Amino acid sequence: MELYDESTKVVAGLKFGLLSPEMIRKISVAKIDTPELYDEEGLPIPGGVMDRRLGTIEPGVRCATCGNTPLNCPGHFGHIELARPVIHPEFAKYIHTLLRATCRRCGRLLLQPDKIEKNRKRMEALGKHWIMLKYRFAEAIQKEAASINSCPHCRAPQYKIKFEKPYIFYEERDGILVKLSSAEIRERLERIPDEDLELLGFNPKDARPEWMVLRVLPVVPPAVRPSITLESGDRSEDDLTHKLVDILRVNQRLRENIEAGAPPLIVDDLWGLLQYHVATYFDNELPGIPPARHRSGRPLRTLAQRLKGKEGRFRGSLAGKRVDFSARTVISPDPNIGINEVGVPIDIAKVLIVPEKVTPWNIEEMRELVKNGPNRYPGANYIVRPDGARIDLRYVKDLEGLAQTLKPGYIVERHLRDGDIVLFNRQPSLHRMSIMAHIVKVLPYKTFRLNLLVCTPYNADFDGDEMNLHVPQSEEARAEARSLMLVQEQILTPRYGGPIIGAIHDYISGAYLFTRKDTIFDKNSASQLLYIAGYEGDLPEPAILKPGPYWTGKQLVSIFLPDDMDYVGRASVAPASGQCDEEFCENDGYVLIRNGKLLTGVFDKQALGAEKPETVLHEIVKEYGTEKAREIMDTMFRIFIAYLDMHGFTMGIDTIEIPESAIKDIEDILRKAEEDVQKLIDQYLSGELTPMPGKTRRETLEELIMQRLAQARTEAGEIASKYLGMTNHAVIMAKTGARGSMLNLTQMAAVLGQMSIRGKRIERGYIDRTLPHFRQRDLSPRARGFVYSNFSKGLRPTEFFFHAISGREGLVDTAVRTAQSGYMYRRLANALQDFYVAYDGSVRTSEGFIVQLRYGEDGVDPARSDHGRAVNVDKIIKKVLARRGEK
Amino acid sequence: MPKKINVLNHVLVPQHIVLSREDAIKILKKMGIKKKELPWILASDPAARAVGAKPGDVIMIIRESPTAGKSITFRYVMPG
Numbered sequence: 001m002e003l004y005d006e007s008t009k010v011v012a013g014l015k016f017g018l019l020s021p022e023m024i025r026k027i028s029v030a031k032i033d034t035p036e037l038y039d040e041e042g043l044p045i046p047g048g049v050m051d052r053r054l055g056t057i058e059p060g061v062r063c064a065t066c067g068n069t070p071l072n073c074p075g076h077f078g079h080i081e082l083a084r085p086v087i088h089p090e091f092a093k094y095i096h097t098l099l100r101a102t103c104r105r106c107g108r109l110l111l112q113p114d115k116i117e118k119n120r121k122r123m124e125a126l127g128k129h130w131i132m133l134k135y136r137f138a139e140a141i142q143k144e145a146a147s148i149n150s151c152p153h154c155r156a157p158q159y160k161i162k163f164e165k166p167y168i169f170y171e172e173r174d175g176i177l178v179k180l181s182s183a184e185i186r187e188r189l190e191r192i193p194d195e196d197l198e199l200l201g202f203n204p205k206d207a208r209p210e211w212m213v214l215r216v217l218p219v220v221p222p223a224v225r226p227s228i229t230l231e232s233g234d235r236s237e238d239d240l241t242h243k244l245v246d247i248l249r250v251n252q253r254l255r256e257n258i259e260a261g262a263p264p265l266i267v268d269d270l271w272g273l274l275q276y277h278v279a280t281y282f283d284n285e286l287p288g289i290p291p292a293r294h295r296s297g298r299p300l301r302t303l304a305q306r307l308k309g310k311e312g313r314f315r316g317s318l319a320g321k322r323v324d325f326s327a328r329t330v331i332s333p334d335p336n337i338g339i340n341e342v343g344v345p346i347d348i349a350k351v352l353i354v355p356e357k358v359t360p361w362n363i364e365e366m367r368e369l370v371k372n373g374p375n376r377y378p379g380a381n382y383i384v385r386p387d388g389a390r391i392d393l394r395y396v397k398d399l400e401g402l403a404q405t406l407k408p409g410y411i412v413e414r415h416l417r418d419g420d421i422v423l424f425n426r427q428p429s430l431h432r433m434s435i436m437a438h439i440v441k442v443l444p445y446k447t448f449r450l451n452l453l454v455c456t457p458y459n460a461d462f463d464g465d466e467m468n469l470h471v472p473q474s475e476e477a478r479a480e481a482r483s484l485m486l487v488q489e490q491i492l493t494p495r496y497g498g499p500i501i502g503a504i505h506d507y508i509s510g511a512y513l514f515t516r517k518d519t520i521f522d523k524n525s526a527s528q529l530l531y532i533a534g535y536e537g538d539l540p541e542p543a544i545l546k547p548g549p550y551w552t553g554k555q556l557v558s559i560f561l562p563d564d565m566d567y568v569g570r571a572s573v574a575p576a577s578g579q580c581d582e583e584f585c586e587n588d589g590y591v592l593i594r595n596g597k598l599l600t601g602v603f604d605k606q607a608l609g610a611e612k613p614e615t616v617l618h619e620i621v622k623e624y625g626t627e628k629a630r631e632i633m634d635t636m637f638r639i640f641i642a643y644l645d646m647h648g649f650t651m652g653i654d655t656i657e658i659p660e661s662a663i664k665d666i667e668d669i670l671r672k673a674e675e676d677v678q679k680l681i682d683q684y685l686s687g688e689l690t691p692m693p694g695k696t697r698r699e700t701l702e703e704l705i706m707q708r709l710a711q712a713r714t715e716a717g718e719i720a721s722k723y724l725g726m727t728n729h730a731v732i733m734a735k736t737g738a739r740g741s742m743l744n745l746t747q748m749a750a751v752l753g754q755m756s757i758r759g760k761r762i763e764r765g766y767i768d769r770t771l772p773h774f775r776q777r778d779l780s781p782r783a784r785g786f787v788y789s790n791f792s793k794g795l796r797p798t799e800f801f802f803h804a805i806s807g808r809e810g811l812v813d814t815a816v817r818t819a820q821s822g823y824m825y826r827r828l829a830n831a832l833q834d835f836y837v838a839y840d841g842s843v844r845t846s847e848g849f850i851v852q853l854r855y856g857e858d859g860v861d862p863a864r865s866d867h868g869r870a871v872n873v874d875k876i877i878k879k880v881l882a883r884r885g886e887k
Numbered sequence: 888m889p890k891k892i893n894v895l896n897h898v899l900v901p902q903h904i905v906l907s908r909e910d911a912i913k914i915l916k917k918m919g920i921k922k923k924e925l926p927w928i929l930a931s932d933p934a935a936r937a938v939g940a941k942p943g944d945v946i947m948i949i950r951e952s953p954t955a956g957k958s959i960t961f962r963y964v965m966p967g
Contacts, residue, residue: 126966133967840918849924858955 017206028079075221091212101145107191138201342438343449433457498613510640605737673712717746752787901950928962
């Protein structure tokens with residue numbers, strides 16, 4: 001509440017300009033001219049950069065200017081009178097354009113007077129409403145003026161100005177480069193009249209160009225460059241202080257030399273050095289000059305470095321900060337907590353606190369917490385009295401007594417406990433599901449625990465991933481988190497509308513095995529499984545009565561489905577070639593749910609999978625709500641894991657073993673392919689090969705070879721698949737979509753196939769060959785990266801090398817891709833961050849400008865749409881037809 | 888001399904219509920916004936030039952949209 005009591009003022013506008021030398025002197029409280037910091041007693045020397053008048057940061061000392069203590073003194077600027085002017089490196093670019101666009105003698109803009117008048121009128125008109133256009137126009141004027149080589153006002157010839165980064169200017173007089181001194185540049189800039197500056201896009205009131213050449217340098221107060229006292233009593237100064245001392249030292253020497261009438265060579269040398277020090281004081285990463293270094297060889301961190309980049313003031317301190325009420329630790333899985341829950345280690349729960357107001361209804365409970373104190377869980381760490389005083393319970397002797405003094409209106413900052421709502425986050429936070437609200441469950445041990453189903457939205461695994469947790473402190477924040485950010489509210493992704501939380505890996509394998517036609521249970525195991533799911537109710541009528549009561553997996557699953565649910569769809573295991581659009585499907589792939597009963601079909605990735613739209617799960621979320629979907633994931637899904645445990649599910653070397661005869665068949669296929677490839681090569685060599693449209697003969701050959709070899713691998717895979725049926729656990733995983741693919745199995749059991757770089761066969765390496773093991777110009781599959789072996793047999797040395805090449809390419813590609821897409825995402829997020837959908841449905845910028853008249857042109861929320869459409873007519877018809885077929 | 892091409896005839900250029908003052912005011916009133924809050928289009932934009940829009944005009948653009956079927960949007964003509 002205190003936040004709103006402060007009197008507030010509205011910022012009407014911001015104006016940026018240059019500081020004039022007069023302004024710098026006016027701001028300054030002290031002229032700084034001594035390079036020494038402290039005297040023998042360790043006291044700051046007046047006139048040194050640690051002058052007491054600039055404000056102090058030592059405790060116990062008062063500021064010599066404002067008389068405040070270090071905490072209240074904001075610090076005051078000083079100034080250095082430079083012996084000679086130097087160029088401000090950040091403005092060198094503008095100095096360059098000005099020098100080129102104005103006369104070197106009279107300072108006028110290099111355009112005919114009538115043209116100047118015309119442009120001025122245009123500028124004025126533009127300046128009224130279209131400021132951006134005004135500056136664009138000014139750029140055009142700059143360009144035009146720069147191209148003129150004789151002054152239209154005083155007839156003086158103009159020379160080409162050469163700008164050497166970061167701050168040196170030359171004039172090309174008759175082919176000879178003459179260096180322009182800063183003093184000369186300053187004089188030229190001074191001559192430019194105000195009216196002409198306006199045409200060049202400058203505002204002479206706030207930014208006279210000669211101010212870009214410094215004669216006076218502001219000295220930042222010690223508050224922004226604090227010195228640290230080491231244990232040994234020595235002082236260590238900030239980089240900026242070091243830099244200022246350097247500037248003062250050179251400045252002093254330069255002044256002495258000038259006064260002593262030293263030769264111009266020496267003066268110019270020192271002048272250059274002063275320029276270097278001033279330039280690096282502003283930016284120590286200027287291109288073209290070596291960075292100023294500390295004695296240890298470390299580059300100094302000067303003004304620009306403090307602001308720039310990820311750890312700089314903007315991205316590091318202002319756009320991102322460290323926060324209280326947060327925790328971070330390793331995550332680990334827990335299939336026994338709900339998807340909405342998060343397991344919080346007890347040690348963390350004792351540190352994170354929730355403020356709770358004492359009321360007549362909770363006063364006894366709060367007393368108990370206070371009695372337990374900060375070390376016994378569940379307890380409390382602080383009490384805030386209505387007068388605002390905080391009591392730290394760590395230092396309270398008589399907790400019992402304190403607990404009795406509790407009265408309604410007090411605030412108890414108690415430990416985190418079961419049922420509290422927290423925000424849980426895993427970086428990189430690429431979409432809104434990267435931060436979701438969970439309900440706390442305090443658990444022993446030291447890791448955050450999360451349900452496996454929420455791994456997908458967070459993109460988490462448990463190979464050492466860490467996650468962050470934040471505790472909302474206000475009632476509003478908690479309410480908002482609970483109703484908008486809770487995991488179950490995030491099941492549907494706004495990316496394409498499908499459920500992003502759903503079955504993965506073992507859940508899919510388990511669901512498939514459980515709903516298979518041949519899965520039946522006696523009363524014991526059926527009860528056991530339903531108990532695991534937390535089901536309390538009657539068993540349905542058993543499907544099999546003889547030789548005793550047996551229940552099918554489909555029956556048990558149906559218990560959890562909504563009673564009036566209808567669904568028609570295909571399973572992942574259904575063969576791709578039609579046929580399965582009817583009840584009789586070879587793999588039981590026709591999923592039919594009527595009146596909440598699973599009649600045919602199996603549950604696999606196409607029914608319950610994560611990131612799959614138009615599935616049974618998707619239907620449940622949309623038609624029956626997130627609460628029902630959550631309930632199913634916390635009950636039915638648990639059965640799948642339990643059943644998988646019961647059934648046993650494993651894979652070993654023998655899983656991918658195929659009979660000797662099959663290996664022979666595969667070898668035959670590969671030999672046949674090799675012969676065909678040789679024929680193609682012969683055709684190519686004899687010139688009989690006709691090129692394909694748009695390709696050279698060589699490209700055609702490569703294309704045909706790749707095709708033939710790909711075909712061979714497919715055939716080999718088919719042979720292997722014949723011996724790997726749906727009883728094979730690896731095949732079950734591949735076909736149901738749990739993990740892996742049939743291609744993976746082919747590579748393990750049959751043949752690896754062609755290794756490639758950038759989609760081509762491997763060609764690089766030695767002259768006309770890939771490895772010294774082959775003859776030059778050998779185009780045969782083996783010499784160009786075709787791997788005949790499989791993972792089960794093992795690879796030959798050359799094959800292994802080709803495989804490594806291909807593997808490395810994949811690795812490099814992913815690394816490059818993540819870096820590129822990460823950068824693109826950053827720029828997009830920064831560009832779009834304050835767009836919002838207004839109440840009238842339009843998308844607007846923070847200033848209220850319209851970006852889209854209607855969000856997405858149709859106003860549809862993709863998370864609640866059917867593939868981007870508000871209604872899916874096909875689906876409704878299908879559903880109605882299914883209903884009608886029931887009659 | 889190359890033949891003058893009317894960009895509006897190109898398949899990828901949607902229909903541009905310059906609104907009359909009254910129509911523009913009516914539409915802006917309906918949306919409850921000022922002219923300047925609309926997205927801008929330069930008077931030198933080829934499509935704006937083709938329909939003869941002057942700075943200060945409002946152009947109505949009717950285009951096919953993959954999501955909304957037909958989508959109508961407006962542009963405020965800027966000098967340039």
